[in-house]
Amino acid sequence: MKKLKTFFLETYGCQMNFSDSELVEGLLIRGGLTPASEAEEADLILVNTCGVREHAEQRVFGRLGLFKTYKEDSPHKLLAVIGCMAQRIGEQILEQAPWVDLVLGPDGYRKLPQLIEELTGENHSQLAALAFEVSETYEDLAPTRKNHLSAWVPISRGCDNFCSYCIVPYVRGRERSVNPDSVERQVREQVAGGALEIVLLGQNVNSYRYGDTDFAALLRRLDGIEGLRWIRFLTSHPRDLSDRIIEAMADCEKVCEHLHLPVQSGSDRVLGLMNRGYSRAFYLERVAALRERIPGLGLTTDILVGFPGESNGDFGETVSLMNEVQFDYAYTFKYSPRPGTVAARKKEELSEEEKSLRLDTVIQLQRSHTRQALHSLRGRVLEALPVQKAKSGEGILQGKTRSNFNIFLSAGESCLGRVVRARVSGNTGMNLLGELAEG
Numbered sequence: 001m002k003k004l005k006t007f008f009l010e011t012y013g014c015q016m017n018f019s020d021s022e023l024v025e026g027l028l029i030r031g032g033l034t035p036a037s038e039a040e041e042a043d044l045i046l047v048n049t050c051g052v053r054e055h056a057e058q059r060v061f062g063r064l065g066l067f068k069t070y071k072e073d074s075p076h077k078l079l080a081v082i083g084c085m086a087q088r089i090g091e092q093i094l095e096q097a098p099w100v101d102l103v104l105g106p107d108g109y110r111k112l113p114q115l116i117e118e119l120t121g122e123n124h125s126q127l128a129a130l131a132f133e134v135s136e137t138y139e140d141l142a143p144t145r146k147n148h149l150s151a152w153v154p155i156s157r158g159c160d161n162f163c164s165y166c167i168v169p170y171v172r173g174r175e176r177s178v179n180p181d182s183v184e185r186q187v188r189e190q191v192a193g194g195a196l197e198i199v200l201l202g203q204n205v206n207s208y209r210y211g212d213t214d215f216a217a218l219l220r221r222l223d224g225i226e227g228l229r230w231i232r233f234l235t236s237h238p239r240d241l242s243d244r245i246i247e248a249m250a251d252c253e254k255v256c257e258h259l260h261l262p263v264q265s266g267s268d269r270v271l272g273l274m275n276r277g278y279s280r281a282f283y284l285e286r287v288a289a290l291r292e293r294i295p296g297l298g299l300t301t302d303i304l305v306g307f308p309g310e311s312n313g314d315f316g317e318t319v320s321l322m323n324e325v326q327f328d329y330a331y332t333f334k335y336s337p338r339p340g341t342v343a344a345r346k347k348e349e350l351s352e353e354e355k356s357l358r359l360d361t362v363i364q365l366q367r368s369h370t371r372q373a374l375h376s377l378r379g380r381v382l383e384a385l386p387v388q389k390a391k392s393g394e395g396i397l398q399g400k401t402r403s404n405f406n407i408f409l410s411a412g413e414s415c416l417g418r419v420v421r422a423r424v425s426g427n428t429g430m431n432l433l434g435e436l437a438e439g
């Protein structure tokens with residue numbers, strides 16, 4: 001059997017999945033493999049998958065069809081499906097796509113080098129590694145980083161919320177928090193390597209707890225790290241967004257004025273059916289508390305339309321909540337039944353057309369809110385971090401503001417990778433335009 005030299009890793013899904021891919025890459029590179037620039041050239045192709053909606057899974061099956069043709073041309077190639085979809089339907093993937101060599105769940109990445117070894121032996125058969133490891137946090141494994149200015153640092157894995165529509169607790173297992181000493185060490189390493197921003201990751205960072213350290217305490221601890229400029233985190237759960245966390249956000253100089261706080265629905269009845277653990281009034285009260293304590297907060301959300309049994313009236317409540325809150329941005333989704341979840345057992349009364357109409361409505365509404373939010377910032381001076389030259393023109397840099405808006409900045413290249421003060425001069429539908437502010 002030819003020895004494997006190169007790999008190609010393709011990733012779908014959320015930031016946590018992209019962060020996992022950095023871990024997997026680190027493992028493979030330390031194992032002596034080098035990254036290939038095209039899947040077609042690689043000895044080992046890995047697809048890190050998402051299972052959150054059916055569409056994401058269908059795309060992966062499409063990719064597997066393409067990779068089959070590569071294997072026909074070079075039979076020594078290996079193909080691995082890893083991540084959430086592998087965990088959910090690994091056995092089914094091996095059966096439906098018999099050219100797949102390995103399915104590997106999110107708790108099994110440590111085994112990858114050993115599994116590859118087995119697969120490169122004589123007469124290997126397909127392998128599945130789908131066991132949960134409830135204490136696995138990978139905190140000792142160094143990831144490779146794509147972006148040196150901004151680094152993801154996972155602070156927890158898994159999820160215990162069991163929202164009735166969501167597959168994540170079934171594919172990522174029980175929630176576990178990373179030791180804060182290890183989080184701090186990783187952040188310091190990243191800062192020493194040039195990172196100005198860190199993004200703390202977890203399915204529900206607000207429920208982080210390790211011994212006496214809760215999320216608020218973790219933020220305060222990381223805020224003291226010299227050289228670090230911005231701290232962000234994803235994702236928050238409204239039920240667990242305590243006053244302590246809001247206070248820490250307000251007090252900590254480095255914690256950005258940005259919060260991603262998925263609401264999903266504006267209807268109490270639907271929120272109950274979703275098992276979200278809060279009411280519309282509770283959510284609105286949290287937003288009011290946040291905005292009072294954190295001026296200039298950029299607030300983003302997730303909206304899920306077409307949940308089984310969502311009536312016209314329920315949907316109207318979501319629209320009215322969006323109008324009331326005026327989110328800066330919303331990721332909008334059409335409900336997709338996930339086998340094994342509680343909601344998937346409910347009869348779907350809404351047609352695909354009706355769900356699509358609702359989705360269109362919230363997309364249009366959010367567009368107008370985003371535009372208004374961007375417009376209202378004209379003339380303001382904001383902190384921004386330009387990270388790359390814009391494709392749109394000479395002398396324009398692209399980056400983010402602390403409040404998480406995209407900004408196109410007229411500035412020289414010497415500003416790349418530096419936190420600067422930018423005066424907002426205008427906007428497009430999705431981005432701010434700006435120039436360097438004096439002083």
Ligand code: 5AD
Pocket residue numbers: 052053165166167262264302303304333334335336337338
């Ligand atoms: N169908 C559609 N969207 C979903 N999400 C989670 N589960 C589903 C599903 N079954 C959305 C939620 C979540 C985001 C990451 O994905 O809005 O916040």
Ligand code: SF4
Pocket residue numbers: 012013014015016017049050051052084167168171172
């Ligand atoms: Fe991320 Fe959830 Fe998709 Fe897994 S299923 S990749 S946790 S969004």
